[in-house]
Amino acid sequence: MAPVATTFFFYLQAGIAVVSGILVITRRNPVHSALALILGLLAQAGLYLMLYAPFVAGVQIILYAGGIMVLFLFVIMLVNLERAKKEEQFNKQWLVGTAAAAALGFLFVTVYLKGNALWPQSIPQPVESSNTQEVGTLLYGQYMFAFEIASLLLLVAIIGAVVMAKKRI
């Protein structure tokens, strides 16, 4: 089917993503931050769909919104945050932070203005072939080794998390 109201949906989802990003870093209560982040992740999944990357969008929803964020919420519940909420939320590095952000912003603006010609300006087009299948072929073909390494990384992460979080080993 032909895309409908692409512009509207793009700005809607981009807006949600950016606003929730702002909420993530400004909320006093970590649970509210986490909720904002979840919303942002879902909006990004929508952006992936608009880029005709449905598989990545699905993985984003399952892994990020359904898995990692649950982990975050879990930990936020475990650590006592009643006191942390009343404390100062920002450290003294706001100057450094702003400076870094400004520098990065400047960098991005420069790159996008000057380097705009470096890549073709394409409007994402619908693809005929199955995205999932192509990603799978690449993943299990060309990137086989990286895939195995990733699985090893996950194993290390599991063991690491257990070792870290367990009271008595």
Added chain:
Amino acid sequence: MVPITTLHYLVVAAALFILGVIGVLTRRNVVIILMSIELILNAVNLNLVAFSRIWGLHGQVFAIFVITDAAAEAAVGLGILIAFFRNKETVNVDEVDLLKW
């Protein structure tokens, strides 16, 4: 109406990236710092997927790897956080100033 091109996505990604950087640099709560890192990773993902429409699907594959990394990072990071909270009763990153306790 301006058609939505790759650049639009890149701008969104850049905004998210900057927000994440600000979060990492200025917040004290470790949980929110970890979430800011997730924001940065997501910004990168958005870039990768946006470019994958121009230069083949490698970007999407890489985005999946990044998500895997994010999962590993979250698990270990939160594990450290719990161990830390257990010992120091705080989740503020600027109180992590001892190498050993």
Added chain:
Amino acid sequence: MTDPTTYISHLELGQPDKTYLDTNELILNMGPQHPATHGVLRVILRLDGEKVLGTECVIGYLHRGVEKIAENRTYAMFNPYVDRLDYVAAVSNGLGYCEAVEKLLNVEAPPRARYIRVILTELNRLASHMVWLGTHALDIGAMTPLFYTFRDREEILKIFEKYCGARLTTHAFRIGGCQYETYEGFEKDVKDFLDFVPPKIDEYEELLTTNRIWVERTRNVGKISGADCIALGVTGPVLRASGVKWDIRKAVPYSGYQEFDFEIPTGENGDTFDRYVVRMKEMRQSLRIIQQAVDGLPSGPIMAKVGKVIKPPVGEIYHSIEAPKGELGYYIVSDGSTQPYRVRIRPPSFVNLQALDLMVRGQLVADVIAVIGTFDIVLGEVDR
């Protein structure tokens, strides 16, 4: 023998686990308004995640001062009050009280009265165990047995109602015997019931005994050894499930129990599953006793010679019977007047509840529910 004083519960509220710097412990207040504490028991749990580190029972929400009331009532007037202690086994309570006063008066109920008493008491034991089974299963999550057991308990209550007009707080016996002669067709009703119930008990067992989830939920949960039971004064099916063959009906026979042939089922592990099995077997043994009693129901008077005004001689007496939940004892001090000087009731639930802390420590929240259920406590009896 283990020293019972070591079991006194030290909840140490708010104190961290000393072995390691710990996350915050959770103090969970279970009850008094809680669906699975069988009334108004309140248990304060100290939890590490889901693991129970300690418990503290808070009782007294149903305290009515029954023992004090006794001092202002005549012996006969106090009789109905004991029905309100363990209201699911009112007949047993009445039997214990009547026998205690009879012992004080030095009279004995005539044989026919004793037989009627045995029949009704054993029927009541069945009813009590049925209530226990239904609620215990419901606590563990199986809804259906509750409705089956209540359906069958209804038949027992019908017999009670026909006999003495009341279903729950029966006030069936009088000091010195029974007030009512059996009604027309009593024996037939009881015999019909004896034919009716065994398949039903099979039905309960079919639902639960081989149910994997049930076995997993109850086996090795709330284990207690026989020595610990004795040290804590735990009696009844809980004690027998730990392998101690102690049943007052056999050990110190009363009300003519020595005339009946029955066995005392015992368990081995002393876990919740064994207690379940013991109670199920007890139900079948009760049926045996009822069968013998109703077959050999003698004729004759149902009331011994007791004066209109009951005025026991000065003295004191302790008499205990095997109630469905354990040893139910009455300690009565008489100063020679028409009212007891002091009545002290030893309710089985109250004493058994002491073992809760020992049994659930180190187990999970869900096990606390299972263990409270397996005690078969009735708060009317605990708080008196």
Added chain:
Amino acid sequence: MLDYITSYLSSNVTPGQAGNWFWATVYVFVVFGGVAVVVLSMNWLERKALAHFQVRLGPMRVGPHGLMQPFADAIKLLTKEDIIPDQADKFVFWIAPLIILCAAFTVYIVIPFGPTHAITDLNIGILFMLGVSSLSVLGIVMAGWASNSHYPLIGSLRSSAQMVSYEVAMGLAVVSAILMTSLNASGTGTLSMIGIVQAQQEQHIWYVFKFFPLGLMAMVIFAIAMVAETNRAPFDLPEAESELTAGFHTEYSGLRWSLFMLGEYAAMGAVSSIAVTLWLGGWLRPFPNFLKGSFFDLVFSLFPGFTFLALAGFCFLGVVRMPKHPTFRIQTIGLAGFGAMLGLIGLVLFVTPVRVRVQDIYWFLAKVAGFMYLYIWYRATFPRYRFDQLMKVGWKVLLPAALAVLIVTAIVGVLF
């Protein structure tokens, strides 16, 4: 405009694929309204069936045989005072039931009631369903946390751990079914819900019977995991009534509580639909291979009508057995009216054009109804698992079994 509306009728894709916004909207309303009705009637059916398991009658007072009970319940819940605890996090408390509800309803977008009877067909359909249904755990966690009370907190911690663990086994079981879709000439599988059913049609076998017993094992694993996923007995620990009073929704009342219930029943339907789509051939009628030909097509297409006529017959039986007493007059009339309505629907279903279009939906819903009945049956039969046992079942039994089934399916698929 009229052309736009009618043009879709002759197409053979879902309205979402056809890009027909009018019909997509109609489908959305029909499906979501249908789900709401099904949830209401499930409420009644569960109470009724459970009651009959347990030698009692269940709702009998409100309407004939309690038929109006769901409406009475709904009115009661809607008019009840909505309590938000003072110390609760108001915003999170408010949004948690909505998340559960949205997660449960959104998945219905891709459920294929027939080859064209779905709102749309995503090419990541099954991934989408698993992902969105896994979002409901967020709602549960938030509800437990926002209530600021111990029982809901423990309930939500339990449930998040439970749902995350069982998702793994569930996902692996799904993968083994998806693997089977790729066993065709081109070697290309599909994630689309409609595609999966069509693959079963092409391979002339429901996946539950494929590579017997591998498909069956995968379905059983999924069927167990889906009970855990929807927090139903015997895996209803998050809301374990006797332990945690009501688990994560202890502090909720009135409308918000009913939203949780709505979400729970909708999620039950959704996961049952996944199971039906993946293993039981979705909308395909039974025995398409053995009993083929136009005669059997006709016979099987008569089933929907006969089902409704049978239900109507039950209603009329109830009318006959109703006590002849003035008190029951309205009830009798109501039951007769209900029976007449069902009978009328049954007769309409015999009309040829309706019959042909409806039978897909009928077979799909009949299979889903079977799973829904299983849910009630479990609830009447099983005690509740303990938390550690639940985890043991999830990680030590279901996960290895699902992995083994997946690997063996892959090997068998390559060899044969």
